Amino acid sequence: MQIAVFGAGYVGLVQAVGLAELDHEVFLVDIDEAKVEALQGGSVPFYEPGLEDALKSYIASGALRIETSLDRNPELAFVCVQTPQLGDGSCNIAAVKSVLASAHLPELVVIKSTLPPTEFRVLEVESNCELAMNPEFLREGTAFDDFLNPDRIVLGVRTPEAEQVLCSVYEKLEAPKLVMSPESASLTKYAANTMLASRLSLINEIANIAEVVGADMDAVREGLGSDPRIGRQFLRSGAGFGGSCFPKDVLALATSAHASGYDSKLIRPVIEVNEEQAGRFVAKIEQELGGVNGKRIAVWGLAFNKNTDDIRESPAMRAVKLLLAKGVFLSVYDPEAMQNARAELGSDVHYAADVLEACDDADALAALTEWDEFKEVEWPRVAVRMKGGFVFDGKSFLDRASVERSGLKYAGVGVCD
Ligand SMILES: NC(=O)c1ccc[n+]([C@@H]2O[C@H](COP(=O)([O-])OP(=O)(O)OC[C@H]3O[C@@H](n4cnc5c(N)ncnc54)[C@H](O)[C@@H]3O)[C@@H](O)[C@H]2O)c1
Numbered sequence: 001m002q003i004a005v006f007g008a009g010y011v012g013l014v015q016a017v018g019l020a021e022l023d024h025e026v027f028l029v030d031i032d033e034a035k036v037e038a039l040q041g042g043s044v045p046f047y048e049p050g051l052e053d054a055l056k057s058y059i060a061s062g063a064l065r066i067e068t069s070l071d072r073n074p075e076l077a078f079v080c081v082q083t084p085q086l087g088d089g090s091c092n093i094a095a096v097k098s099v100l101a102s103a104h105l106p107e108l109v110v111i112k113s114t115l116p117p118t119e120f121r122v123l124e125v126e127s128n129c130e131l132a133m134n135p136e137f138l139r140e141g142t143a144f145d146d147f148l149n150p151d152r153i154v155l156g157v158r159t160p161e162a163e164q165v166l167c168s169v170y171e172k173l174e175a176p177k178l179v180m181s182p183e184s185a186s187l188t189k190y191a192a193n194t195m196l197a198s199r200l201s202l203i204n205e206i207a208n209i210a211e212v213v214g215a216d217m218d219a220v221r222e223g224l225g226s227d228p229r230i231g232r233q234f235l236r237s238g239a240g241f242g243g244s245c246f247p248k249d250v251l252a253l254a255t256s257a258h259a260s261g262y263d264s265k266l267i268r269p270v271i272e273v274n275e276e277q278a279g280r281f282v283a284k285i286e287q288e289l290g291g292v293n294g295k296r297i298a299v300w301g302l303a304f305n306k307n308t309d310d311i312r313e314s315p316a317m318r319a320v321k322l323l324l325a326k327g328v329f330l331s332v333y334d335p336e337a338m339q340n341a342r343a344e345l346g347s348d349v350h351y352a353a354d355v356l357e358a359c360d361d362a363d364a365l366a367a368l369t370e371w372d373e374f375k376e377v378e379w380p381r382v383a384v385r386m387k388g389g390f391v392f393d394g395k396s397f398l399d400r401a402s403v404e405r406s407g408l409k410y411a412g413v414g415v416c417d
Contacts, residue, residue, distance in 0.1 A: 001025070001169060004074040004106075006099045008035055008066065010046065010143060010244075010310075011112055011136050012080030016066075017051060018147035019078075020058035022172050027074060028066045039066045047309040047336040050144045070104045076165060077106055078134070083113045085248040089255035093119045100127045108162055110134045114249055116190065116256035117183035120156075124182075132157045132166060133182035135189035140243070141307025150175040156185025190253040194267060197246040199234040201273040207237030207414025208280065217414025218400065237413040239368060239394035240277035242304035242313040247271060278318035281366075281394055281413060286326070288390055288411055289364055293327035296387070298362040300355060301369025301395075303337035311340045316368035319394065323366075324348055333358035335371055356385050363388035365408075370397035379406035 001024050005016040008030035016028040030036050038045055042056040058064035081095035093115050100109065100123060109129040111120065114136070124131050133156030138146040153175050157163045163179050170177065180188070203221075210217045217237055225232035241247075254267040286292050304314035311317050316334075320341075323330060330349040334341065338351055352358035355373065359365055359382050367374050375397060383389075383406040391403050393412040403410040 001076060002072075002074045003027070003169070004029060004070050004077040004104075006030075006070075006077065006079050006102070007081035007095075007113070008032070008039055009080065009082065010048070010140055011138065012078070013039070013044065013055070014048070014051065014138060014143045014147050015078055015080055015112060015136070016064060017054045017058060017144065019169070020061075020063040021054065021148065022170070024063075024169070026058075026064045027070060027072065028064060029068070029070050030066070031068060033068055036066055036068050047307075048140065048143050049307060054144065070102060073104050074106050076169065077109045078112050079109060080112045080136075083115050085251060089251040090259070091115050091119055091248075091252040091256070093123065096123060097126070100129070105129050108132060108165055110166065111182075112136045114189055114193075114245065114252075115186065116252060117186045118256055118260060120182050120186055130158065130162060131182065132162045133185040134166060135185055137189070137192065139305075140310050141305055148173070153177045154185045154188050155179045156182035158182065190249055193246055193249040194253050194270065196234055197241055197250045197274070198266070198270045200241045201270045201277075203235050203237050204240065204277050204413065205273055210414035211284075215414075217396070217412065220414070221396070236370075236396035238277070238315070238396055239281040239319050239413065240274045240315040242315045242318070243310065244312040247274065247313050277413075278315045279322060281315075281392070282319055282322045282326070284411065284413070285323070285364060285366065285390075285392055288392075289388070292323065294329070295363040296329045296331065296361055297323060298352070298358040298360075298365045298386070299323075299330055299332040299349075300334075300358065300365065300367040300374045301337075301371060302332060302334040302341040303369050306369055306371045307336075309334075309336040309340055311337050311344065314369075315394070317341065317344065319366065319368055320345065320349070331358045331360070331362060334369060335373055337369075356381060359385040361385075361387045364390040364392060366392045366394060367398055368394040370395040375399070379403055379408065382406065383408050 003024050004027045005012050006029050016026045019026045044052045079099045084092050086092045110132045155166045207217045221235050254264045257264050302316045331352050332349050333352040379402050389409045391408050400410045
């Protein structure tokens with residue numbers, strides 16, 4: 001099938017390369033000329049494992065073309081442009097509207113951008129095309145693999161014809177195809193992100209309680225995760241969650257529900273807890289070190305998650321900025337996010353060449369992104385480079401016993417002496 005994909009960001013680029021992998025002929029369109037030029041040259045402007053090789057091979061085979069505007073009539077189009085947060089917490093659909101005003105659109109246009117059910121209906125009323133909703137559940141860092149091996153494909157459609165077209169687009173993927181209304185598809189996406197974000201804020205609150213009542217969060221997590229009704233995923237307490245989606249989507253759900261006449265009691269506090277969590281993490285460092293002004297702290301991890309260079313809404317960046325404001329000298333290291341961090345932090349921090357150099361003469365180490373490289377480090381080699389003895393774990397991912405065996409002192413969120 002000949003398919004246009006609008007927006008060559010994380011979602012659109014993965015969608016376009018993935019559709020080429022499924023043997024479709026794809027036209028990827030983005031209004032950002034510099035981005036299009038880089039992509040035409042086979043260069044992915046962000047770090048995503050596996051994507052660049054696949055991009056190069058489909059450009060070479062002619063299955064994927066990348067352009068700044070659409071100049072032909074495809075059989076189907078996907079809209080993958082940004083839907084950022086407006087000042088009041090609602091979802092800005094201006095970029096989606098601008099795509100829907102483009103020339104050469106096919107009869108069926110599928111929205112992959114995250115937007116609330118009410119906004120979908122607004123677009124539907126204004127558009128000359130039939131619209132469908134196919135929300136995206138990819139995780140940055142495993143995005144291409146997530147496209148090829150999804151848990152499920154959610155198809156929000158109005159007509160049996162649209163269902164048939166979308167089922168045939170994804171025919172080669174084995175995942176269950178869940179067909180529903182566009183409103184339900186949109187709400188499924190918001191519900192998934194809100195559920196995951198709520199779990200993280202709840203576990204962070206329990207960890208905060210563990211600190212004040214003298215419980216050990218590692219033990220509590222083991223006790224909780226052993227219950228099959230609860231499970232072990234998303235139970236790691238830390239400095240909060242981030243990324244371009246969770247914070248804005250959780251807020252957009254509450255805002256959109258309010259505009260439709262339902263005031264949620266539970267959703268907004270998910271964000272409020274999260275916004276305080278990096279500050280609590282920094283306060284813990286301050287308390288343990290007896291003040292931080294003039295101290296030297298090594299920071300491992302700046303991206304919001306491992307395997308990505310994305311620092312949007314990153315709790316690590318939040319903690320870094322709070323520490324800087326308190327007069328700390330920071331030596332930072334991230335395997336992929338250094339360039340993005342440099343654009344925000346400039347010369348305010350020292351950019352270390354590797355994990356060990358970051359620790360040279362440090363009074364403490366704060367690990368804030370759960371990269372495998374940090375988990376697998378040889379702790380005695382870290383200990384000899386540091387001046388002080390504290391390791392603060394902002395993602396509950398380090399092996400506490402290994403840290404302590406090297407003579408360092410482990411401090412996690414919810415883990416006291
Ligand atoms: N990033 C994620 O992990 C993720 C996961 C699931 C869903 N989403 C949702 O998917 C959507 C896209 O997210 P993203 O992270 O890929 O965004 P992004 O900001 O990385 O990319 C959006 C791209 O769209 C382009 N664009 C804007 N207007 C355009 C137009 N009129 N025509 C063509 N291109 C245009 C921009 O230049 C940009 O390159 C958002 O709604 C987001 O909430 C994102």
